[in-house]
Amino acid sequence: MSRLKNKVAIVTGASKGIGAAIAKNFGLEGAKVVVNYASSKEDADKVVKSITDNGGTAIAVQADVSNELDVTRLFEETKKAFGTLDILVNNAGIYQYQAIEELTIASFHNQFNTNVLGSLLAIQASLKSFGENGGNIINISSEASKSPLPTGSVYSATKAALDAITIALSKEFSGKNIRINSILPGVVETEGSHTAGFIGSDFETKLIATTPLGRTGQPDDIAKVAVFLASDDAGWITGEKISVSGGIYGV
Numbered sequence: 001m002s003r004l005k006n007k008v009a010i011v012t013g014a015s016k017g018i019g020a021a022i023a024k025n026f027g028l029e030g031a032k033v034v035v036n037y038a039s040s041k042e043d044a045d046k047v048v049k050s051i052t053d054n055g056g057t058a059i060a061v062q063a064d065v066s067n068e069l070d071v072t073r074l075f076e077e078t079k080k081a082f083g084t085l086d087i088l089v090n091n092a093g094i095y096q097y098q099a100i101e102e103l104t105i106a107s108f109h110n111q112f113n114t115n116v117l118g119s120l121l122a123i124q125a126s127l128k129s130f131g132e133n134g135g136n137i138i139n140i141s142s143e144a145s146k147s148p149l150p151t152g153s154v155y156s157a158t159k160a161a162l163d164a165i166t167i168a169l170s171k172e173f174s175g176k177n178i179r180i181n182s183i184l185p186g187v188v189e190t191e192g193s194h195t196a197g198f199i200g201s202d203f204e205t206k207l208i209a210t211t212p213l214g215r216t217g218q219p220d221d222i223a224k225v226a227v228f229l230a231s232d233d234a235g236w237i238t239g240e241k242i243s244v245s246g247g248i249y250g251v
């Protein structure tokens with residue numbers, strides 16, 4: 001299929017999990033993909049190889065999205081490689097579930113700097129890179145933004161902030177042909193959710209039991225929706241928060 005033929009896309013945090021799946025699906029749909037990562041060069045190179053092995057085009061670019069100079073370099077390297085930009089996916093994110101008594105200022109800043117500031121810096125940079133035809137931004141939020149769980153106060157706040165950014169900017173971009181939407185995944189099996197201890201836990205069992213579609217998500221579940229939002233099929237959708245969570249809303 002070629003729903004994103006010749007589009008240039010940056011996917012932040014694409015060395016693992018949901019970001020890697022989005023990058024690979026974008027590659028399969030004909031996009032030229034910039035696979036961003038923070039520290040996992042080997043994983044990012046594997047994602048690039050998977051895309052090019054399937055006939056696609058991709059490069060890996062290291063950049064910490066919370067660092068303004070890194071973000072500038074990420075967009076400069078994209079321009080150097082592909083000349084323009086059509087799609088930005090703000091996927092890079094961290095989640096640290098902590099009781100309020102255990103909250104540290106460092107953990108607050110880590111989560112807000114990556115999930116919120118990092119997305120804002122990338123959006124700012126994307127505006128200088130989008131061409132005459134406008135652009136397309138997809139923010140990977142979380143179901144936690146509207147159904148926060150105990151110990152997730154800070155993480156949920158970062159994702160609620162991201163949703164507010166989506167709505168505010170959809171209006172700010174009026175007349176510029178720049179679409180911006182949030183995807184709100186439920187629990188998805190990724191390297192990160194394994195490390196966080198969600199996968200295989202009692203919490204996951206309870207979640208599956210109360211999920212209408214009866215399973216934990218897989219990265220491709222999210223990536224397919226990202227492809228839709230990035231494509232012209234979603235040409236009249238902006239400022240939306242789209243849950244992709246097997247129907248778990250409200251738990």
Ligand code: NAP
Pocket residue numbers: 012013014015016017018019036037038039040041043063064065066091092093094095114118140141142143184185186187188189190191192193
């Ligand atoms: P993951 O497996 O932990 O992978 C995180 C990715 O983000 C990695 O590629 C990592 O790069 C990158 N990253 C982290 N900090 C970064 C930074 N400062 N700059 C650039 N890249 C950075 O994560 P995931 O579970 O796939 O989650 C991806 C996104 O989906 C996050 O925004 C998360 O909040 C959201 N989400 C996840 C779930 C879930 O259940 N998994 C549910 C709802 C929402 P390195 O490998 O180089 O460190």
